Amino acid sequence: MKEPRRLRLVNCAALAICSMLIFLVYATLFQSHDTVFDSWGYSLQNPSCNLSSERINIDAVDPQEFLLRRLVRGDDRVELDSNGFSCHTDIYSKVCVENKPVRIYNKGLTVYVPNDDHQPRVKRIVKPYARQQDETAMRVVSPVEVLHGNNTIDQPPACNFTHDVTAVVFSSRGFAGNVYHEFNEIVIPLFITTRHFRSRVKFVITDYQHWWVQKYNRVLSHLSAYDVINPDDGSVHCFPGAVIGLKFHGQLALNITDIPGGYSMFDFRQFLKESYNLKTNHVSEFRKPVLMLISRRNTRRFLNEDELVEMMEGLGFEVTRVEPERMSNLDEFAELVNSCSVMVGAHGAGLTNEIFLPNGALMVQVVPLACDWVATNLYGAPGKPMGLQYLEYKIEPEESSLFEKYGKDHPVITDPESVTSKGYFAYRTVYVEGQDLKINVQRLKKTLVEAKQILETSIPFNR
Numbered sequence: 001m002k003e004p005r006r007l008r009l010v011n012c013a014a015l016a017i018c019s020m021l022i023f024l025v026y027a028t029l030f031q032s033h034d035t036v037f038d039s040w041g042y043s044l045q046n047p048s049c050n051l052s053s054e055r056i057n058i059d060a061v062d063p064q065e066f067l068l069r070r071l072v073r074g075d076d077r078v079e080l081d082s083n084g085f086s087c088h089t090d091i092y093s094k095v096c097v098e099n100k101p102v103r104i105y106n107k108g109l110t111v112y113v114p115n116d117d118h119q120p121r122v123k124r125i126v127k128p129y130a131r132q133q134d135e136t137a138m139r140v141v142s143p144v145e146v147l148h149g150n151n152t153i154d155q156p157p158a159c160n161f162t163h164d165v166t167a168v169v170f171s172s173r174g175f176a177g178n179v180y181h182e183f184n185e186i187v188i189p190l191f192i193t194t195r196h197f198r199s200r201v202k203f204v205i206t207d208y209q210h211w212w213v214q215k216y217n218r219v220l221s222h223l224s225a226y227d228v229i230n231p232d233d234g235s236v237h238c239f240p241g242a243v244i245g246l247k248f249h250g251q252l253a254l255n256i257t258d259i260p261g262g263y264s265m266f267d268f269r270q271f272l273k274e275s276y277n278l279k280t281n282h283v284s285e286f287r288k289p290v291l292m293l294i295s296r297r298n299t300r301r302f303l304n305e306d307e308l309v310e311m312m313e314g315l316g317f318e319v320t321r322v323e324p325e326r327m328s329n330l331d332e333f334a335e336l337v338n339s340c341s342v343m344v345g346a347h348g349a350g351l352t353n354e355i356f357l358p359n360g361a362l363m364v365q366v367v368p369l370a371c372d373w374v375a376t377n378l379y380g381a382p383g384k385p386m387g388l389q390y391l392e393y394k395i396e397p398e399e400s401s402l403f404e405k406y407g408k409d410h411p412v413i414t415d416p417e418s419v420t421s422k423g424y425f426a427y428r429t430v431y432v433e434g435q436d437l438k439i440n441v442q443r444l445k446k447t448l449v450e451a452k453q454i455l456e457t458s459i460p461f462n463r
């Protein structure tokens with residue numbers, strides 16, 4: 001049996017030598033500033049780079065193996081090293097890593113690993129979408145079968161296309177259609193999972209949705225040097241290795257210490273800046289304060305939006321009001337957001353676009369009745385690592401359409417907990433989908449005056 005190709009770690013004196021060698025290997029292989037930087041992150045964080053003992057056999061260094069190993073740790077890494085294969089499941093995501101040739105067919109839904117007939121037959125099922133805990137989302141994500149071992153009974157079809165870089169298989173369905181979920185469960189996880197491949201990776205998109213691929217074309221083309229693969233035509237694709245599923249670090253979050261390691265929200269925003277050609281790095285670059293007002297159409301609408309715009313303009317803001325349709329052309333919309341210093345909107349997915357605001361910009365989230373927790377956790381807290389400032393405007397019951405609908409003494413108004421305790425769907429129907437907002441203009445004005453002061457004090461050189 002062939003020895004697995006891997007780093008032979010024998011007799012290395014110290015961290016410096018170990019890091020230095022990996023540094024040199026990467027520098028030689030890719031000769032890119034980014035990669036060099038990244039290789040430091042890698043070598044310093046890779047626990048199995050045995051610091052006590054070493055000589056690296058440079059001939060044996062396999063870039064794909066290196067890159068795949070970063071996606072697992074602990075027992076999973078031990079398993080990957082010995083079997084060329086391991087899967088990790090946590091409550092949010094399930095990711096399988098194959099450091100072996102694979103054949104992907106059946107519309108991307110079967111990943112067959114031919115070269116391990118000596119292993120017992122194993123079939124694993126992965127739904128490649130980073131919201132495993134959510135049955136509603138997962139119901140529309142097609143399962144991918146990963147077949148290992150003695151599958152002589154059903155030999156797979158021959159390759160139509162043979163690729164020489166790693167495949168990453170993920171679904172473009174789930175809650176796609178809602179921009180929050182598109183970033184939270186696909187775009188950020190895709191960045192986390194594949195950035196360190198430095199574009200030497202091909203995306204195999206299951207549940208292929210053309211609009212989604214078009215919408216995120218810039219993200220996809222900056223993470224991969226190749227066209228995405230739509231396996232729906234039934235063709236058979238062969239790869240030297242594969243990742244099935246995407247890693248998840250938290251709500252709109254990247255965790256620099258979690259695997260594969262080294263990426264923070266700062267890095268992700270830098271990536272967006274490059275991908276979308278965003279010009280403004282910091283609000284201090286603006287000559288005048290531009291405020292983006294996120295307008296909603298169906299629920300949580302501002303019923304007196306014109307009055308709000310008038311008040312904002314009265315305070316000296318140039319107001320850009322945006323409707324949902326405007327957001328579908330992300331290439332243009334990202335630049336528009338990046339030209340604003342304040343974003344104001346009612347709690348809702350549109351606020352996800354805060355991710356394109358320049359550093360130091362300020363988000364004012366209008367919090368409808370009984371939406372405090374979701375508002376703070378889904379859009380408020382994630383703004384901080386983005387370098388944004390944040391204010392909340394919590395409405396009074398009188399500012400909710402529910403006040404008029406139910407009357408001031410109804411439990412919907414006086415005791416939201418009594419509704420919330422009936423479960424998410426009861427909660428959603430009443431507060432998330434059943435509520436519009438008639439804002440007290442004078443009250444919101446106070447918050448915006450505060451916003452203006454914060455911006456002015458944080459931009460001492462504002463002209």
Ligand SMILES: *[C@@H]1O[C@H](CO)[C@@H](O)[C@H](O)[C@H]1NC(C)=O
Pocket residue numbers: 047048050051052053
């Ligand atoms: C590092 O090498 C030492 C000595 O060969 C060995 O005892 C130890 O288990 C190794 N650690 C790792 C993480 O491989």
Ligand SMILES: *[C@@H]1O[C@H](CO)[C@@H](O)[C@H](O)[C@H]1NC(C)=O
Pocket residue numbers: 117118150151152153
């Ligand atoms: C693989 O499966 C076939 C059919 O069940 C069996 O005849 C063969 O012995 C198996 N090979 C190994 C190596 O287990």
Ligand SMILES: *[C@@H]1O[C@H](CO)[C@@H](O)[C@H](O)[C@H]1NC(C)=O
Pocket residue numbers: 158159160233234235236
């Ligand atoms: C793939 O190859 C098979 C046989 O080699 C052929 O019948 C089939 O048409 C090919 N499919 C595509 C999409 O190229």
Ligand SMILES: *[C@@H]1O[C@H](CO)[C@@H](O)[C@H](O)[C@H]1NC(C)=O
Pocket residue numbers: 249250255256257258259
């Ligand atoms: C980041 O990841 C590390 C390592 O997995 C973990 O210990 C830590 O709790 C994570 N931090 C956050 C904020 O999730």
